Structures are given as C-alpha cells and as structure tokens.
Amino acid sequence: MPRPSAAPPPAPVTLIDVARVAGVAPMTVSRALNRPELVREGTRKRVLDAVRATGYVPNLLAGGLAARRSRLIAVLLPTIANSIFADTVQALMRELAAAGYQTLIGLTDYDPQTEESLVEALLGRRPDGIVLAGIDHTPATRERLKQALIPVVEIWDQTDDPIDMVIGFSHEAVGVAVAEYLAGKAYKRVGIVSVNDPRGRRRCKSLQTELARRGMNHIPLEVVPAPATFEGGRDGLNRLLARHAPDVVVCSSDTLAAGVMAEAQRRALRVPDDLAVMGFGDLSLAAHLHPALSTVRVGGERIGRQTAQALLASLEDRTASPSRVDVGFEIVARASA
Amino acid sequence: MPRPSAAPPPAPVTLIDVARVAGVAPMTVSRALNRPELVREGTRKRVLDAVRATGYVPNLLAGGLAARRSRLIAVLLPTIANSIFADTVQALMRELAAAGYQTLIGLTDYDPQTEESLVEALLGRRPDGIVLAGIDHTPATRERLKQALIPVVEIWDQTDDPIDMVIGFSHEAVGVAVAEYLAGKAYKRVGIVSVNDPRGRRRCKSLQTELARRGMNHIPLEVVPAPATFEGGRDGLNRLLARHAPDVVVCSSDTLAAGVMAEAQRRALRVPDDLAVMGFGDLSLAAHLHPALSTVRVGGERIGRQTAQALLASLEDRTASPSRVDVGFEIVARASA
DNA sequence: CTGTTAGCGCGTTCAC
DNA sequence: GTGAACGCGCTAACAG
Numbered sequence: 001m002p003r004p005s006a007a008p009p010p011a012p013v014t015l016i017d018v019a020r021v022a023g024v025a026p027m028t029v030s031r032a033l034n035r036p037e038l039v040r041e042g043t044r045k046r047v048l049d050a051v052r053a054t055g056y057v058p059n060l061l062a063g064g065l066a067a068r069r070s071r072l073i074a075v076l077l078p079t080i081a082n083s084i085f086a087d088t089v090q091a092l093m094r095e096l097a098a099a100g101y102q103t104l105i106g107l108t109d110y111d112p113q114t115e116e117s118l119v120e121a122l123l124g125r126r127p128d129g130i131v132l133a134g135i136d137h138t139p140a141t142r143e144r145l146k147q148a149l150i151p152v153v154e155i156w157d158q159t160d161d162p163i164d165m166v167i168g169f170s171h172e173a174v175g176v177a178v179a180e181y182l183a184g185k186a187y188k189r190v191g192i193v194s195v196n197d198p199r200g201r202r203r204c205k206s207l208q209t210e211l212a213r214r215g216m217n218h219i220p221l222e223v224v225p226a227p228a229t230f231e232g233g234r235d236g237l238n239r240l241l242a243r244h245a246p247d248v249v250v251c252s253s254d255t256l257a258a259g260v261m262a263e264a265q266r267r268a269l270r271v272p273d274d275l276a277v278m279g280f281g282d283l284s285l286a287a288h289l290h291p292a293l294s295t296v297r298v299g300g301e302r303i304g305r306q307t308a309q310a311l312l313a314s315l316e317d318r319t320a321s322p323s324r325v326d327v328g329f330e331i332v333a334r335a336s337a
Numbered sequence: 338m339p340r341p342s343a344a345p346p347p348a349p350v351t352l353i354d355v356a357r358v359a360g361v362a363p364m365t366v367s368r369a370l371n372r373p374e375l376v377r378e379g380t381r382k383r384v385l386d387a388v389r390a391t392g393y394v395p396n397l398l399a400g401g402l403a404a405r406r407s408r409l410i411a412v413l414l415p416t417i418a419n420s421i422f423a424d425t426v427q428a429l430m431r432e433l434a435a436a437g438y439q440t441l442i443g444l445t446d447y448d449p450q451t452e453e454s455l456v457e458a459l460l461g462r463r464p465d466g467i468v469l470a471g472i473d474h475t476p477a478t479r480e481r482l483k484q485a486l487i488p489v490v491e492i493w494d495q496t497d498d499p500i501d502m503v504i505g506f507s508h509e510a511v512g513v514a515v516a517e518y519l520a521g522k523a524y525k526r527v528g529i530v531s532v533n534d535p536r537g538r539r540r541c542k543s544l545q546t547e548l549a550r551r552g553m554n555h556i557p558l559e560v561v562p563a564p565a566t567f568e569g570g571r572d573g574l575n576r577l578l579a580r581h582a583p584d585v586v587v588c589s590s591d592t593l594a595a596g597v598m599a600e601a602q603r604r605a606l607r608v609p610d611d612l613a614v615m616g617f618g619d620l621s622l623a624a625h626l627h628p629a630l631s632t633v634r635v636g637g638e639r640i641g642r643q644t645a646q647a648l649l650a651s652l653e654d655r656t657a658s659p660s661r662v663d664v665g666f667e668i669v670a671r672a673s674a
Numbered sequence: 675c676t677g678t679t680a681g682c683g684c685g686t687t688c689a690c
Numbered sequence: 691g692t693g694a695a696c697g698c699g700c701t702a703a704c705a706g
Contacts, residue, residue: 086418106439144392
C-alpha cells in the first residue's frame with residue numbers, strides 16, 4: 001500500500017493549495033484546468049506550474065457533486081469473457097475516453113434481477129448517461145431509467161418501444177436472413193447449436209420459423225448454457241451428431257462455431273465439405289477465424305462508436321439525437337460447400 | 338433521454354426528502370441505509386418505506402466525498418477484446434461487487450504513456466484501490482501510485498520490486514517450462530508465433546534462451562501485432578511455413594493458437610500429427626478448445642479472486658496483506674503427437 | 675479576465 | 691438510539 005514511513009501523513013493536495021502556490025483564487029485554478037480559454041495565458045501557466053509542483057490531482061467526486069455532472073457513463077453487459085460485446089465496449093470506451101468520459105461497467109450475468117440492482121447501484125454514481133445490452137429489462141429498471149433523466153442507450157437489439165434510444169439490429173431479421181441463405185445453398189439437414197441467452201434464442205426461433213415456412217420442419221436444436229464457450233460448441237455438435245447427421249450447423253455465436261469446427265476436425269469431418277458451419281458475431285472473431293466459416297457480421301465496433309456518438313450528442317443537446325438506429329448486419333459467405 | 342413532458346422537472350430526491358417523509362433526521366436515514374445495526378428496527382422500517390415511496394437513490398459522489406472513501410476500484414488493462422485478462426477481470430469484478438465495490442476500467446492499449454495519463458484520470462475518482470496489468474510502468478506512474486496511499490495490485494506478472502502488491506507468475510519461468518516440455522517430447526523443429534506485447538515477448542525470449550541452452554539455436558519467430566487475433570495466428574503460421582517446416586508451433590496465446598490450428602486445417606495438416614500446437618492462457622479458451630492443443634494454464638480466474646481478496650483485506654487492515662503472491666501455472670498436455 | 679459567495683448531498687463528530 | 695453542526699473539495703453565478 002505504498003506502506004508509508006513514519007512521516008506525517010502527506011496531507012492531500014487540494015485546489016486551495018494549488019491556488020495558494022500559484023497566488024490566485026481557487027476559482028481561477030478551477031477555470032485554468034477546466035475552461036482554459038477563460039484564463040489569460042500567463043495566469044494559466046502559473047497555475048499549471050503550481051499543479052505540477054504540488055502533484056495536484058483534481059477530486060472528481062467533489063467536482064461532480066458541485067457541477068452536477070460526473071463525466072461518467074455506466075455500461076451494463078451480461079458478461080465480458082469471450083463476449084460478442086467485447087469489440088463494442090472497446091470502441092465505446094475509446095470514444096468516450098477521448099471525449100473526457102470514464103466508464104463504469106456492471107455485469108448482469110444475463111439476469112434481469114441482477115441488472116435491476118446494478119442499475120440502482122450505478123445510478124448512485126450519477127452517471128451522465130447509461131448503456132444497456134439488450135431490450136429486456138424489468139419494469140422497475142425501465143422506470144428508474146426513465147426517472148433518471150439521463151440519456152439511455154439500449155444496444156445490440158431493436159424495438160419500437162425503447163426506454164430512450166436504441167442502436168442495433170433485429171435478431172428476428174437475422175434468423176430470416178440465415179434461413180434464406182441456407183435455402184440458397186440447398187442444404188438438406190440443418191442443425192442448430194444455440195447458447196441460452198435471450199437474443200440467441202430469438203435468432204434461433206426466427207430461423208426455425210422461416211425454415212418451417214419453407215417446408216423444413218423439426219430442425220434439431222441443441223442449447224448450451226451461457227456464456228458461449230468453445231466447449232459448448234463441441235458439446236453441441238456431439239449431441240447433434242448423436243441425433244442425426246446434419247450437413248450444416250448454425251451456431252448462435254462465433255465462439256460456439258469455433259468449438260464446433262474443432263470437434264469436426266477431431267472427428268475428421270471436413271469443413272465445409274462434410275459439414276458446413278455458420279457462425280454469428282463480428283469481424284475479429286469470425287471473418288478471420290477460418291476460410292470455410294460463413295458467418296453473420298454485425299459490426300460490433302460500429303455499434304460502440306455510434307453509441308458513443310449518440311450519447312455525446314445527447315449530452316450536448318438533449319433533443320438532438322435520433323432515438324433509433326438500425327445498424328443492420330451482413331452475411332459473410334466463405335468457401336462454399 | 339426519457340424526453341420529459343412539459344411537467345416541472347421532478348426535483349431530484351435527496352436524503353433530506355426521505356428524512357422529511359419518514360419523520361426523522363437526515364442523519365438517521367443515512368445510518369438506516371449504511372449502518373442499519375445502529376438504528377432501531379421500527380425506525381429503520383419507516384426509513385426504508387420512505388426510501389421506496391420517494392424512489393431515493395443515494396448520491397455516492399456526495400457520500401464518497403464526505404466519507405473520504407469511494408467504494409470504487411480502478412482497473413487498468415491493455416485491452417478487453419479477446420483478452421487473456423477477461424476471466425481475471427470477470428472474477429475480480431464479481432468479488433468486488435459482492436463486497437459493495439464498483440469497478441472503473443481503463444484501457445491502456447499496451448502503451449505506458451496512455452497508462453500514465455489514465456492513472457492520473459482514474460485517481461481523480463479517488464478509488465479505494467487500483468489494479469494494473471503487468472509491472473512495466475513509467476516512473477511517473479509508479480510515483481503517483483505510491484503517493485496515492487491506496488492499495489495497488491500489479492497482476493499477471495511477478496517482480497521483486499512491486500509498487501505495493503503483485504499477484505501473478507513469472508513469464509520467464511513459463512518460457513523455461515515450455516522449453517523443458519518440448520524437449521521431453523523430442524520435437525526437432527520448433528517455431529514460435531508471438532504477439533507483440535511485453536509479457537509475450539518475455540516468455541518468448543526465455544523460451545528461446547532455454548532452448549539454446551539445450552542446443553537448439555535460431556528458433557524461427559514470427560511476431561504479430563497486439564492484440565492477439567485468430568488472423569494473427571493464421572498469418573504467423575503462414576509466414577513460419579514460408580521459412581521452414583516446424584513440427585511444433587508455440588503460440589503466445591490461445592487465441593493465436595486457435596488461428597494457427599484453423600490455418601493448419603485449411604492446409605490439411607493434421608494436429609498434432611503433422612504439426613503440434615502449443616498455446617498459452619486459460620481454461621475457458623484452451624483446455625476445451627481442442628483435444629490436441631497443449632497449453633499453459635494460468636488460472637486467470639484465480640488471479641482475479643486473489644486480487645479482490647488482497648484488496649479487500651488491505652482495505653480493512655492496511656498491514657494485513659501479503660505483498661507478493663505467485664499463483665504459478667501448469668502445462669496441460671493433450672493428445673501427444 | 676478574476677475574485678467572492680454560496681451551496682452541491684452526504685458522513686463525521688460530537689451532544690442529547 | 692437519535693439529532694445538530696460542520697466540512698469534504700469543488701464549481702455556478704454573479705460581482706467587479
């Protein structure tokens with residue numbers, strides 16, 4: 001703990017100390033730091049020198065309290081490990097940091113109740129905005145968020161009834177598009193491995209419905225527990241193969257798909273000749289994973305950037321931002337079987 | 338933004354409002370919420386009812402300022418996407434949340450300068466503790482951290498000269514252990530694909546040195562840019578194969594290893610018969626990825642848990658925590674070639 | 675452009 | 691067990 005010597009505790013440096021050293025009023029130090037354009041160059045320089053000399057670090061708790069704005073954005077995700085949200089969060093954090101905002105992260109573990117208490121806890125920090133993965137929240141969560149009077153962005157999904165803004169795409173549309181794609185390839189025996197998360201289940205449901213509409217019923221489905229892992233993919237394929245011999249396996253994420261492909265290789269099944277594999281997710285995981293893996297590319301990074309942009313715009317002018325953005329998705333077809 | 342109707346702005350609820358509704362003094366509300374054991378049951382109940390009735394959310398900026406403790410832990414990482422730190426952070430966050438602490442994350446992008454300014458920015462929130470990945474920091478960073486007088490944990494590495502505490506393992510030891518392991522297998526032509534991050538380079542250096550000591554010199558090495566991706570692994574293997582035909586490829590992370598394996602499969606190389614692959618990282622990525630992938634298991638989750646524990650202990654009693662923990666690692670040998 | 679006044683919402687410290 | 695005064699460190703609003 002930088003276990004200190006027996007010296008007297010080095011009293012924490014405050015703005016007042018800096019002011020004294022610089023020979024100006026505290027308010028001038030504050031301005032020199034936060035709104036330098038309002039301070040004459042000479043004064044500003046003396047202040048900055050004093051800051052360096054004293055090792056002053058502004059107390060943002062105090063600043064946030066006084067200014068009624070924390071420069072904090074809260075982000076709620078199901079999980080961070082191996083997650084399709086990783087790129088989104090990374091891009092979001094990068095953009096926010098560039099604009100002077102810090103990020104407070106909460107993990108919900110796919111549980112709406114956990115999300116509810118997390119929302120309350122995070123709102124205690126008085127964030128200037130909040131980002132949630134998905135659109136499924138408890139009524140209490142929605143209520144709290146609306147009362148908070150801060151910009152709220154729901155991401156990675158689409159809805160007619162957002163709390164405030166929503167930036168993402170329709171998981172139902174993904175299911176339909178995948179069905180169309182498979183139909184175009186004339187596969188005969190489709191199998192599905194899906195992780196047990198709400199959006200994955202919806203994509204899956206939609207895919208099954210659309211396939212049924214095209215005359216393919218009773219598509220075998222194996223559900224594995226969230227979060228997605230390579231192991232889940234391997235298990236899923238093994239269980240599918242125990243039931244029938246699919247010529248294509250659709251996975252609810254690229255992580256699962258990678259597991260499926262590993263197991264396929266172990267079983268000496270060639271991809272995509274013996275068994276085609278289809279994933280879902282983003283560039284960094286999928287498009288470069290394997291030349292034979294087709295996938296649905298979502299552009300998670302773009303979601304992150306647009307979310308940051310929407311938040312920042314909304315913070316400047318609380319009437320300016322669009323409340324719905326559909327970023328769409330695209331199917332990346334590889335080495336066709 | 339929960340775009341409000343034209344109604345008067347619903348004045349934010351404060352502790353004083355709750356006190357008025359409950360018919361007690363503000364201080365009693367504070368105690369009922371933070372130290373319930375000091376308040377009589379009847380009073381406490383009236384307060385909690387008032388909290389619910391008013392929708393009060395405690396302002397932690399104000400609380401932190403007054404109490405001089407924020408219940409915030411700052412965490413600095415190179416990156417979050419596809420990262421070997423994901424499990425660690427997840428476990429760390431979970432434990433901290435259970436103890437009532439929130440997590441503030443900063444991404445350094447493997448750049449010590451970025452880390453330096455991030456440390457300063459994060460210290461502005463007056464976190465009660467701070468966690469950094471690795472032990473390579475600028476002198477200014479070390480200085481600031483020591484002056485902060487809060488517990489500091491450096492993780493995923495080992496050193497004799499920690500800023501405060503260090504929890505991890507020796508990357509040099511990993512290199513030596515991998516060399517021994519390979520020697521035991523009697524591979525003839527080793528190749529290395531490493532990502533360009535400080536710890537990866539050190540493992541790699543150590544591996545090369547130990548192999549040289551055993552008579553194997555000039556081990557081909559391909560370095561790919563951080564962060565680790567599947568594509569990096571595929572590129573790395575392609576470049577290695579352009580130089581010679583290795584019988585084993587050692588990768589600086591499991592993500593790279595997965596890319597190497599995908600490319601191997603595309604080239605119809607059997608793993609591990611034609612080409613053995615060795616990874617580095619953690620259970621969730623590696624051990625279940627492929628039955629033929631050997632890897633170095635680090636137990637990132639355990640690092641996260643122990644880090645949380647060390648922080649919490651240190652926060653209770655600033656003399657109690659061990660300043661160095663070596664969590665070790667183990668080599669997981671799979672389907673030997 | 676700079677200084678002064680008056681809180682921001684809460685917890686510490688003492689009385690009661 | 692509960693309450694009143696005070697201050698945490700900073701910034702909004704205004705005065706000069």
